[in-house]
Amino acid sequence: MIKKELLDMICEQINFEYESAFIYRKLAIDLELEGWIGFAHWFTAQYEEEVEHAEAMIHYVLERGEQPVLKDIKMSDIKSESIVGYFEIAHEHECLVSDKIDEIVTKAIEVKDYATENFFRKFVDEQVEEEATTAGILDHLKLVTGNAGYMIIDRELGARK
Ligand SMILES: [Fe+2]
Ligand SMILES: [Fe+2]
Numbered sequence: 339m340i341k342k343e344l345l346d347m348i349c350e351q352i353n354f355e356y357e358s359a360f361i362y363r364k365l366a367i368d369l370e371l372e373g374w375i376g377f378a379h380w381f382t383a384q385y386e387e388e389v390e391h392a393e394a395m396i397h398y399v400l401e402r403g404e405q406p407v408l409k410d411i412k413m414s415d416i417k418s419e420s421i422v423g424y425f426e427i428a429h430e431h432e433c434l435v436s437d438k439i440d441e442i443v444t445k446a447i448e449v450k451d452y453a454t455e456n457f458f459r460k461f462v463d464e465q466v467e468e469e470a471t472t473a474g475i476l477d478h479l480k481l482v483t484g485n486a487g488y489m490i491i492d493r494e495l496g497a498r499k
Pocket of ligand 2: 388
């Protein structure tokens with residue numbers, strides 16, 4: 339059994355993972371329309387990862403014998419005018435996700451739900467990686483100037499598995 343307050347936070351997070359997926363998918367579509375196939379591929383892979391996170395959380399809640407409640411997914415009208423801007427959105431978003439995951443872990447400890455604490459610690463690690471990856475891409479983008487430089491990074495990110 340998961341305490342109500344904690345369960346609500348987990349359900350919020352499931353919803354937020356889908357919202358994140360939507361944001362990444364939207365940005366991938368915009369990038370593909372602009373001809374940045376590699377960047378679009380990277381954002382599509384992010385989208386798939388966020389859906390996987392939501393799925394893992396749903397599975398966890400079900401395993402604990404609780405009901406994952408799905409809600410409307412907010413579609414924000416998010417867009418960027420520059421390549422750096424796309425990755426700034428991604429980086430800021432991942433930092434926001436990290437805060438939310440931390441809040442869940444804090445709550446789990448508070449109510450002594452160590453199974454939930456354990457489960458969400460995987461996402462604490464995951465977020466360290468997500469923040470580092472997006473920050474790293476931003477560093478690279480800021481090192482190059484103009485489309486010729488972006489094209490090299492676009493090709494690189496297009497190779498993401
Ligand atoms: Fe996620
Ligand atoms: Fe993420």
